[in-house]
Amino acid sequence: MLPIIFVLPMIQLLVLSFAVDYEIKHIKLFFVDQDKSQFSGLLYNQFEASQYFIINDFSNSLAEAKESMQRGDCDQILVIPHGFEQDLYRDGTTDIQVIMNAIDGTKAGLSSSYATNIIMDFNRSLIVDFGMQSSLTATPEYQQIEMDYSYWYNPELNYQAYMVPGILVLLVTMIGGFLSSMNIVREKELGTIDQIHVTPIKKHYFIFGKTLPFWMVGMVEFGLGLLLAKLVFDIPMVGSIFTLFAFAGTYLLVVLGLGLLISTITETQQQAMFISWFFLVIFILLGGLFTAVENMPEWAQQITRLNPVRYFIEVNRMVLLKGAGFKDVASHFIVMSIFILLINSLAIFRYKKGS
């Protein structure tokens, strides 16, 4: 059991954090050039120089490109139509077609905007380099808005800095919730719980004695995870580690209460495991780990208010990355305290009734 409690979660933290990366790069581009002109060649070079795109096929047939997309060999098709350069000189305008494999909508949206940016830059340089030379009319000045940007709190867009604090929450929740519920149900299943009930020990002592070890395991787990986050991923730890541990300790009481509650409504370890798993999946999906809470529809955002995982992930990120202090997360502490009160009294009520 020990390796499952300590080693597995740490391995998961490592693997998960490396695996979870939304950044879109290496978009496989099929470049269809039906013009084969100087301009189309220039645009080709622009795409080739971009870090986002890999031109992995080149042809003058759109049909061929579509087949390639069907096979899954390319993510994006760029079509330079026949007469591209000629039209630009003659009519001053022309079209470029960009086709995206949009099954992954997010990826398609982003890669489309990358392509647009490259083409716009190219367009601007065309105007500057060739427009001036064209003797037809005096070219009016091209108005340009320069947009500088900066990424605060995570200037290198390190995805691990974002994911690791969240994944840590997951692991602590899994260990705390799963193990404690399974542990109590196991006593039920094996009948040893009756043994304990006939002893003069008070029920709340039993519950306390049962959950305390898991609380400690959870805290140790959290500490180990933080250490790993620092050593392996070099996650910034701007805020107070003490605040973080205080919150972790509070949070674990909620999770352990949930575990206890689950153990009172189940009869076998299998059921306990499945029910824990069921809630965990919902907590994770609605916890803002993989997709930000703000993106959810209003009703879903309201539901996430009941989700303890959401608060812990928020606090972790706020404290670690932004350096939020106790005052900034005070409201989170209050919510947790309410959860602790509600869940644990419900669990103890059910537990007393059940035995």
Place this chain on the structure above:
Amino acid sequence: MDRFLAFVRKEIYHILRDWRTLIILLGMPIIQILLFGFAITNEIKHAKIAILDQAKDTHSKALIDKLLATEYFILDEYLSNESEIEPIFKKGNIKEVILFEPGFGQRLEKESIAHMQVIADASDPNTATMLLNYTKAIVTDYQMQQNARKKLPFSIDIHAEMFYNKELKGVYLFVPGLIAIILMLVSAMMTSISITKEKELGTMEVLLATPMQPAVIILAKVIPYLLLSFINAIIILLLGYFVFGVPIHGNLMLLLAEMILFILTVLSLGIFISTVTSSQQVALMASLMGLMLPTILLSGFIFPVENMPWPLQLISNIVPAKWFIIIIKGIMLKGAGIGLVWKETVILMGFLVFFILLSIKKFKPRLT
């Protein structure tokens, strides 16, 4: 045959008696797909932003109007100086701050170049890049509008086309992944648990002392789960189709056949797990940690495999769900026929044969 049916019936009783597990097995896919379809989205809407407009002229105002007219941004507040930026980010709900330099419009008109600055809260790098891209696109658009009036030469129009998923719905991506995960859960986890349960309770011994062939015993145990998995998969398909409009462009029969192939593969994996574990708890943990997580993470369900470090990409090849997801995405969304997915199909069959052979090899010593 009667013996076989007697066995299958008993197995079905087991499943029906444990109603808590059954509810979860049937309810899970429904809740998950509803969550994925309605709540989980990578699209960003209504992100709160703050604006520091040091120009307050027609151009800056027009651009702000244009930004706020989209559904991406909601104005939280106007700032009056730069020192307010830091505290407002700390409070946590502002995602982006946009600054216009003093004399923004004037410089645009006179010098043809103006500056603005965007600061994004990159503690969530994903949202930050997306918001920045949205902002950029809107600014570029404004710039084009400005220049369009001047009849500039060399203007290129871009026609973007979204294949297979015109409205960029997230649920298109999730339905195939969800089918894979649910099938994995029900088939592999439940079979491995139900077989180890018989071992743990000692009933396996009694069964083996009966004239039933061991292979038949396993087969009979597996059939109800095959049915259950199949029902689950159908529920997901129907919900996807009717509630979220996820199309099935390809051949339905081919899709169902591929689903059965995948179910068989995963069942054989479940049987294999049960031959190497002796208690439910271990089987449970092995299935959960060893199957579920790799399936969710390395199958390309949520995270694109291409972005991962190469060791993980290499490992992803031994995750059967990866191949299955390629197949059903192809059939459902691209309308692919067997001609396009035969390679992946052969790979799945390879897994199936491999796990069955392995299970037979592992199972034998216990029978003899």
Place this chain on the structure above:
Amino acid sequence: MQTRQPMPNEYSIDVQNLTKKFGAFTAVNEISFNTKKGEIFGFLGANGAGKSTAMKMLCGLLVPSSGQATVASFDINKESEKVKKRIGYMSQKFSLYQDLTARENIRFFGGIYGLSNKQIKEKTDELMERLHLTDFANTQVGDLPLGWKQKLAFSVAVFHGPEIVFLDEPTGGVDPVTRREFWEMIYATAKLGTTIFVTTHYMDESEYCDRVSIMVDGRIEALGSPKELKAKYHVKSMDELFLQLARPETVKIF
């Protein structure tokens, strides 16, 4: 004993030099014995003496390392599938499904031995009545008292009319009254010609057997009727005999 050729069908179980090794450990060491039709044969021994291993070989659950045995005249090495059709088996761990009702359990086991639905129905009703279980036929087995479960498990093991039934410590944890009833069921079954092969811890139970063997460290140390054995070793009870044979250090270890 080893040179004598058994007549076909003379013995329901006939074992010669049966051995099972697990790596370097010899669990069953060249045991030989036989049982007659309708005989109640007690198979005694301390925990770990090799009883269960020997029994599993006879049921076709384990392949012997060496030696021969026939069960119902079929060779356990070559014809284990035929053996399985002619035996019943009640395991030491509980052998019925707790989440199925009594009736469903019977129907299941009857079904896998190939009995027709009609046969099953008739015999089930009769059995339920005999065990006074009619009112509880549709109760899940997990909710029945232990004694009833054991009696039901035995009935299920002999439901298909096997020639030999193997009982692996069938009365563990059962109260004396139920044990008594259980043995009455065993007698009744034996009278119909079924051989009973039973392992037990309870030395008083061994007195109920026609013949017993006592295994120590994988070998059969004593074999005969309880009366013969007590006379031969000059002891008053089987209990005393057992303590004398199962050497003190063995008792300590296990």
